[in-house]
Amino acid sequence: MPIRLALVMIVRNEEAKLARCLESASPYMDDIIIVDTGSTDRTKEIAERFGARVFDFAWQDDFAAARNYALDQSVSEWNLVLDADEYIVRFDRQAMDGLLQETKHLGRIEVVSLTSEQEGEGHAKGYITRLLPSQVRFEGRIHEQAVSGLPRVNVPIAVLHDGYLHTDKSARNIPILLAEAAMKPNDAYVNYQLGKEYQGVNDLERACHYFERAFRRLHGRERYAPNAAVQYIYALKDAKRYEAVLSMINLRLSWVQSFPDYHFACGVFYLELVLSDPGRYIAYLPEIEASYLRSIALGETDRYDTVEGTGSYLALYNLAVYYEIFGRTGEALDCLKRAGELGYEKAKARLSALKG
Template sequence: MNSSIALVMIVRNEEATLARCLESAVQHVEEIIIVDTGSTDKTKQIAERFGARIFDYAWGDDFAAARNYALDQSTSTWNLVLDADEYITAMDRTILIQTLSEQACLGRITIVSLTSEQGEQNEARGYITRLLPAGVRFEGRIHEQAKSDLPRMNVPITVLHDGYLCRSKSERNIPLLLAELKNNPNNSYIYFQLGREYQGLQELQQASEYFEKALNLLNGEERYAPNVAVHYIYALKEIKRYTEALKLIQKNYGWLATFPDYHFACGIFYLDLVMSDPGQYMTFLPEIEASYKRSIAIGESDRYDTVSGTGSYLALYNLAMYYETFGRMGEAVHCLKRATNLGYEKAKIRLTNLGYEKAKIRLTNLGV
């Protein structure tokens, strides 16, 4: 079977990150297609060093059109689509080719996006269709989607994305999303993405309005549906619209039940709710513990875009803080130990601060 793979990219002024991306991919692909939309730095020279075929393209505020032009230049059986602020951290070509040969499909790769909030770096893990068989094209001015009826399968390619740490793209993205919305006024995904852009700008009232519109258009079968609810809960919490958040949670959508991020968000929300007015909301106190326990019971998810740790170490750490607040130190230490064993450094530091490690050393020295 012909299993050639092309790396297909659109770029503009990417000299800071392009070499890293190409270095990570060059060993895995047969050809590299670079479509430049107007670089004025050393982007093209960097691409040339890796033997890329380079094409110029006049940018027209349409990501699908640019990506499709790039795909038109490929001569390979499969096309791996990446951005310059992404790079491959793991790829098992043997298993990949075997998977692709078993049935006609589109490949969803794992994209780990680094984010920073309140000084702590987190990882958001998504599964995005970026490995396309020849002939498949994109649609959508922005947040473009592969247009195909073929099934989508997770494939053994992991990519790290750190673009969110470096710059905000909202100034570019919001006008494109609004333009797309004019053509698709009932598209819940566009409303969701607009909400995310405004949430990133901390314009949470505007974000909430878009999330509400997205939620009302969902049927629950969309892969991103649980993420809409989670982002909406966080936005409502931040602007203290507690009644609306409670109504959302109490609707008990079945399609949220297996999403750890949802239960994790509920735990955070219930804590904020109780703290806002203990006299009125104290009856919701047990829901904090219950929510984190649900997250942990589900575990990490590969069905939806998720924040790493919501089904494991982050939920365990927050649950430990809950137990510690109420003097349930044995349970707190147990959760912190589990989170530490999963590599969560913050839990290890908390254990040390509690004196657990020192106590363990003393007991060991006494032969206990």
């Protein structure tokens, strides 16, 4: 008997994006379960048009509770959990047929999130546990996590996520996280997520406060630990707390050394540090180049959530700018050429300008 795979979603007022998600996923699914938490638009009508089984659930400011109710409606051996602002861009059916025969693991799908940057759109990539055997459930009021002692493996499913593009969800997320923090004040993950939310609204004082609370409670074994360190560096840098960043870097933490985003963040920091007071910090000038070289040597990663390019074209571009400033034109041209070959249009334009 073939193994069944169900798409399991919770939604509310998603008429603008739900059809896109379901069109991308429905060819691969044996069942579609949609739990609506209070829509007032055409969300449920769109779901039914795709043959989904639609259920209602009263919203309780608890994402895990809603997701677990949705999972309880599934009768399939495997469940794929998506949000309406995500859609499948890659699904290797042949490989998945083999993987679904095994139930001794959880599946981490590739999620590429479009983000708003100063110079346009950015891409953050991570592997998130979303493919679950039937018995697995979530915990956590927000940024919920699948609870299981089973190993987690990357699976050949990729989705694009644009829910945070030109959108601010902090007004929804912060109160839920604060309620979670009141119950779990020493939870590093909750404090990390609060730091990110406050960083997103440029409340650097609160961001640094919660990142520090998270950082002091990390063991380094948590999958998100390197990301917490990187975001803490950026928050401290933006708050001009340069000595605190230096103290953190001087810890020489072993669990960040294989993360290209960490060394990229160090390169960004060292440049700002030197420019802030050249007379005081000029000795750190070589660390700019060294940091970007470490990022490039490590390359792109699938071990952690990462900003695309920190281990390749973004680091190459920043290194090229550094070389250009100090008259090392040949090395600058080489870095720009390599970044351009990776498809970075900004590098191609700068390369043309330098050659012209």
